[in-house]
Amino acid sequence: MASLTKTFRREYDALRWAIRWCTDQMHPNFQWYGGRGITVCPEWTASFAAFLMHVGPKPKHSRLLWLGRLDVNKGYEPGNVAWLPHQRQITHRRYCRRMQFEGQELTLEEISRELGLAPGGLRTRIVRLEMAPAKALTSGPVQYRKTAVLLTHNGQTMSLPEWARKVGIRREKLRNRLDHGWPLEKALQPGDFRRKPDSSL
Secondary structure: OHHHHOHHHHHHHHHHHHHHHHHOOOOOOOOOOHOOOOOEEEHHHHOEEEEEEEEOOOOOOOOOEEEEEEEEEEEEOOOOEEEEEEEHHHHHHOOOEEEEEEEEEEEEEHHHHHHHOOHHHHHHHHHOOOHHHHHHHOOOOOOOOOOOEEEEEEOOOEEEEHHHHHHOOOOOHHHHHHHHOHHHHHOOOOOOOOOOOOOOO
């Protein structure tokens, strides 16, 4: 047994942490695992060899793979455990906010990727900007707030943050330019327009 755990140290550690999360009430992660009824298959807690036989070795050179559950409402048991990409494991945790999108229940991060939004874009729209779901679930730029300042240029109207993202400058920089009275056409031009020192002096 000792030689087995030494050879498959990463797999053994993964099982050991899963058992701890499901049984150690003092562990910070217990509330998300044992605290809500997630358990580890008794056969696996009694035998690491049985766990290894069911799950298989962790693929070599795969540091970003973690021991994850395919159904987060079920425990660590045969058929529900696999070596999953870390990002998938994170977004499938129970405390991740989920919404219905095109007939599927997905996390906000997953829907953001489907809509082509920046990471966390949908979460920003719903949680911080308090958009209605129907409006937030729109691909492309949308007005940030009812009170958002809208700017129109070449027949296109968008909010200041949306214009900043479109032209590739920081929103604070665009806001500062407008506050200093720059014409919108010039303010939307990327680049630094500060006067450069005269090198002939």
